[in-house]
Amino acid sequence: MAEIEFDPTTHPHRRLNPLTGEHVLVSPHRTKRPWLGQTEPPQPLNLPQYDPKCYLCPGNTRAGGARNEEYTQTMVFENDYAAVLPPPGPAAPQAPHPLLTAEPVQGGCDVLCFHPRHDLTLARLPVTDIERIIDEWGAIYNRRGNQVGIQYVQIFENKGAMMGCSNPHPHGQVWSLSEVPSLPATEIANLKRYALNNAPSSSAPKGPEGKACMLCEYAHFEVGMAESEGRVVVKNNHFVALVPWWAIWPFEIMLLPYARHIPSIADFTPAEKSAFASILSQITKRYDNLFSCSFAYSMGIHQRPVPSKLGDPEDGDVPHLHLHFDPPLLRSASVRKFLVGFELMAEPQRDLTPEQAASRLRGCSEVHYLDATEDVPNAAENPMSKDADPTNS
């Protein structure tokens, strides 16, 4: 009996994430099942430019008692309820049993307000304002990453009530820690293993010491594919935003440089910084336009754990800067995906393929739906895209 030929849009399969070593189960045949899950209440529209009750608006008082400056661009402050505390920390405890280990962690948690206006988001800020946010990220990364004992700086944004973020004021956080957390530690270990065990391809950029970089190779391959079959959402001369082959969330995006190996945001040339701001604006506009709503997500920057210092090991520059965008929305502004049941107990699972998700995001406009002077087609309203994606029916 002849074997059936594999069709990624029909046959259940699993894909490997080489950054984590974990799989995702893909069930593309299931995109036609009826929807039985929870819908989310609609998000408030018409937010005020200033909210007297918002603890991030200029001039207001925070829960800890401090008063915000009358800032006009960005504002940084230390979180009044940080998850970690500055050194000195306690001595490492003796484990009551070898299986019950605990290590003290020190550090600090910063909050970065992106803009004084309560009602704006990355998707609606001018690119010059996003460049200013990138400057602030770089400044915090350098300041915190050079503090004694700090081994890791995690920049992230958690946006939307459906992600547990109750304050719509545009802001992100930076947690700086005396240990490298589990996920970036795993990614860095796999990047190092790849550099050791693989010869670089002739055409892709190379990592430090001329060795192969997993993400240089991956981004180079994706950028070279025909757009219609690929996973690229948008790209410019320096960066590509794509739905990775191993994406877990329906409209997950990985944003990374593909033209050269860049370990961190501290290594940007001026042209790269502008290109980065520009593509951040493009991604977030497309996200909002996908379901005509302020699109919820968690975003995190993975890069060199801290800026390079004299005497660092030679493989310190192995990390390849990349951003993860993990958004929960699945098929409208009110239908979300949950990572539960089988996914918590065994392995993440998705129905819509990454290629279908990329196609939907490519179909979205880069004019924000709230700023459009006339009706702008977006994937959710475009009958062409509707036909192409049965989850939308």
Add this chain to the structure above:
Amino acid sequence: MAEIEFDPTTHPHRRLNPLTGEHVLVSPHRTKRPWLGQTEPPQPLNLPQYDPKCYLCPGNTRAGGARNEEYTQTMVFENDYAAVLPPPGPAAPQAPHPLLTAEPVQGGCDVLCFHPRHDLTLARLPVTDIERIIDEWGAIYNRRGNQVGIQYVQIFENKGAMMGCSNPHPHGQVWSLSEVPSLPATEIANLKRYALNNAPSSSAPKGPEGKACMLCEYAHFEVGMAESEGRVVVKNNHFVALVPWWAIWPFEIMLLPYARHIPSIADFTPAEKSAFASILSQITKRYDNLFSCSFAYSMGIHQRPVPSKLGDPEDGDVPHLHLHFDPPLLRSASVRKFLVGFELMAEPQRDLTPEQAASRLRGCSEVHYLDATEDVPNAAENPMSKDADPTNS
């Protein structure tokens, strides 16, 4: 300068999960911060015993068109929209690039209705009815696990609208697959590594071939601790339910045998089956009583991937049966935890320590609040517990 002595109820620290190799960041000093997160709408009360619109109630028609039997105990059927399909599957595809691998997956997805009554849950079923559910789990595990090509059987329950489960009718699922999923594969690899690299302790039960079993050792240690300092919620002669040292969710529970090494539910003696049914009832009643609500969770059974067969490798019995309960509620029936931001991008984080959570659960009654003839104190209403746990204020 003398170093500060470590205090797990005050000092930020991280704990290692030896089953996954990942850490959780614990921030016990933060349990006093004000609550700013999302609250959940209250869950419906007074469900009917029969709901004509429920696709799991006896005699009703399912979305796929099939009609449910007029069942009086349990009912099993194959999911009309299964995540995987039965063999034959397609041939494995050639990877377009070594970093983009896909493997076809076959299998089947079963639904198990726990009881004909629409309004009941494990917490409100008699223990004899829970024994019948355990029999059904065993039957599916044996039947599916002995099908050609099936390498793994995942039994789980996803309960509550807050977990994305819209149907309150008591039911669970069983997904049977041609591959071992990421999380159980990692756990089994770590259990094997432990057996190879550690000498068994004198007092704990041993795994196969007299080797050390990580979970035999861990459960034995926890059961031996003084209750007031430990993480044990409830135990009987065979099983212990505890908040593991490395718990991620606020009131996460691990349920496992501690008196002997049991690889799977197919290995139960009659006394063990009764004890298992009894402790499942105790745990779920305590959960409901914690915040006087039908407590949402995902539950999964981790065990031998499939029942033992002739010719299996010698280390096939290394898995030690254990159940994970991952509930999202944090401090009331309407305040939940989200795994977002830093936790998605870097490492899970919790404020309440596992020891504080275990103490709260120990304080709950085992008489279900809806069945109580008079006011039964539970941890959420008990002023003693309130003082002991600042997250409750």
